[in-house]
Amino acid sequence: MKIATAQQMREMDRAAIQERGIASTLLMENAARAVARAAVSVAEARPERPGRPRRAVCFCGAGNNGGDGVAAARFLMEAGMEVRAVLVGRREKMTSDCREMERRLEAKGGSLEDFTPDDPDFACWCLEADVMVDALFGIGLNTPLRGDPLMAVQMMNTCDIPVVSADIASGVEADTGRILGDAVQADVTVTFSLPKAGHFLGEGGLRTGRLTVAEIGIPLDLVLWTESNFYSVCENDVYLPRRERDAYKGNFGRDYILGGSVGYTGAPVLAARAAVRAGAGLVSVGVPEPIWPVVAMKLDEAMPSPLPAGKTGMLSLEATEQILARMNSSDVCLIGPGLGRGNGVASVVRHLLRSAHTAVILDADGINALEGHIDVLEARRGVVTILTPHDGEFLRLGGDLSSGDRLAAARSFAQEHGCCLVLKGHRTITAFPDGSAYVNTTGNPGMAKGGSGDVLGGIILALLGQGMSCREAVPMAVWLHGRAGDLCAEEIGEYGMTPGDLIERLPRVLRECEGKIRELGPQ
Ligand SMILES: NC(=O)C1=CN([C@@H]2O[C@H](COP(=O)(O)OP(=O)(O)OC[C@H]3O[C@@H](n4cnc5c(N)ncnc54)[C@H](O)[C@@H]3O)[C@@H](O)[C@H]2O)[C@@H](O)CC1
Ligand SMILES: [K+]
Structure with missing residues (x-):
């Protein structure tokens, strides 16, 4: 199977949206649906807590990876889970698609809260969660984590609750597998269209957990024509x-x-x-x-x-x-x-x-x-x-x-x-x-x-x-x-x-x- 670079993924997304007229929000919702599906199955594998539905916390960045997390929060709500979605980043930095996903979440009665790591109620709620969705950063990460994103990563890594990462474990550099500052230890990573080098190489390979590749509606020819000279052998090959x-x-x-x-x-x-x-x-x-x-x-x-x-x-x-x-x-x-x-x-x-x-x-x-x-x-x-x-x-x-x-x-x-x-x-x-x-x-x-x-x-x-x-x-x-x-x-x-x-x-x-x-x- 081909492995794509971050640049190749961006080019595929661009061509799908600008040349083929596919709505970027549709791609995002398809990505989010795959993440939500994985999160439901991880949560369902946990012991039931009688009298209350299963719980999910979605940690969302302000970029499009965060948009995946906000949309996944809505799908998890629709699946009957109790969900809290938190924005780890500045509201004014939210991309337009991430904002759109916030509107759609609100239309369903949900909300995108500010990240409050010092709030003991939030911390207690998180400790009772069945799954955490990591949607802080995807292929856009380019500098080491600090401040709130770093705190969110540390929170996910210390809670002992399974983590599903959207696209790539936040903190892993997509093209190299290097850890920038710190990185989420994912149990499952759901990536989109093609895997990235960071899922396999270096420390990133150890942070990825079980990797699944979801098809999100990028036309197949764009995926097939992507010129890559790096591959992973998978069972189908x-x-x-x-x-x-x-x-x-x-x-x-x-x-x-x-x-x-x-x-x-x-x-x-x-x-x-x-x-x-x-x-x-x-x-x-x-x-x-x-x-x-x-x-x-x-x-x-x-x-x-x-x-x-x-x-x-x-x-x-x-x-x-x-x-x-x-x-x-x-x-x-x-x-x-x-x-x-x-x-x-x-x-x-x-x-x-x-x-x-x-x-x-x-x-x-x-x-x-x-x-x-x-x-x-x-x-x-x-x-x-x-x-x-x-x-x-x-x-x-x-x-x-x-x-x-x-x-x-x-x-x-x-x-x-x-x-x-x-x-x-x-x-x-x-x-x-x-x-x-x-x-x-x-x-x-x-x-x-x-x-x-x-x-x-x-x-x-x-x-x-x-x-x-x-x-x-x-x-x-x-x-x-x-x-x-x-x-x-x-x-x-x-x-x-x-x-x-x-x-x-x-x-x-x-x-x-x-x-x-x-x-x-x-x-
Ligand atoms: N249409 C699309 O382009 C699609 C994108 N998708 C998602 O979008 C992601 C890429 O989105 P973006 O390009 O918005 O990038 P990210 O959401 O990965 O990152 C957002 C922004 O954070 C900033 N940043 C980088 N390092 C940082 C750091 N250490 N601390 C704070 N801020 C930092 C960068 O300016 C970056 O653009 C993919 O990984 C995937 O999850 C999917 O929704 C599928 C469709
Ligand atoms: K992520």
Whole structure:
């Protein structure tokens, strides 16, 4: 799904109103109806208080986000709730649509009160509410919160009553996810037309709660034509390559994994098992000779072969030609899981990258081999090269995270070096050389364990081998990996789940997607 900037949203609203003649108040009421619907369902989930209807407090700013809140107050009244709507801002600053919503609220017997944080009656009333609607600021927020808006945010955050935010949690900057001063901790955010970067990135991603996207009557073509190069993968976007009835194993990829060293036998095994579980046709695994018997014992469905090793139990230079031949007869290769860090191994990896013309995924020690030698990527321009670092590996590659803006950092690295970069972590970012990027929405802290990255590498390998393009396969693999993690968390909990449990759940995750099978487009 596309992610819009604040500027793109303003342009969409403008075009809908000025060019298509849609009343701005209609858009506002549609937005408010979606917010009110969410607030009713949140309130109804709370225990009933016999003898009185459910209560809502709507905190409204003076701008159009506030207008959404004032209109939502009216819809909540119409739904039979007891509602107080408060204006947190100056009356003379109210936009014309916000005023219009106040008139419509008054016509129904409601009112827009001034915000009186020191009034004990108001505070007590709020403590008995079933839901709070946060409509202080939306995409117009541009300076840090102070004064009354800051007090209102703090009140919402300390009351322990569920909060539904209109468009975005107030205090979160829509384009970056930065917190300006302080921000509402929403339980649910109802955004309009398209999600914004601030719903996913940085601290904003943590303040958003459950995100829903409401259609508010902006003509679909305006939404579809909005030129965005930032996306989130959502359930509806996920699909699988078709498996033709007359297919054979060669149709689903000849995949090669190079990894392992003494002390790191598990990493290539996890990657190979994940690839097999993600639909790979043929998976070969090259490991240093000393660990080959162990790896061979663990892998039934993949084909492990021994490679010349040095005294340290890591690959030796002698292995290079044998690996190169293997890589060149494969469709796609994963290099790195458990390879170990040593000068010899690193120079083998760099030689392979310069010489092989096969698509390569570099993970773990495969990435470390580029430390101080990032120019190797230059030799691979035009050949699919995917790097999957976590923050530490990214920094070692020369990536810059000092601004705290992971999206910008990933984008500029991918553009500069002509590779696909998967910056792993909470809300993994996948960036492509053309500047486009995806943010992932699945996954949980139970996946923060050694071995999870090996599983991801195996899934990317399998999807590429089945004919998906890099652009299709990588964001999808990241999503599936996180979804498997979410299933584990649901079933066995975040503490005890292991990377092996992710692999076990992959078939179920893929089964969920089986209704969505597509012919693959041109590569
Ligand atoms: N027709 C439209 O344009 C629609 C707009 N909608 C709503 O309108 C919102 C955007 O409305 P606005 O552009 O009026 O902006 P907001 O309502 O987000 O903010 C209002 C104004 O507050 C001021 N401001 C910024 N930071 C501040 C701070 N820290 N302290 C005090 N004041 C501050 C700015 O001047 C800003 O214009 C959207 O997020 C959405 O909720 C929806 O009703 C759908 C239709
Ligand atoms: K808001």
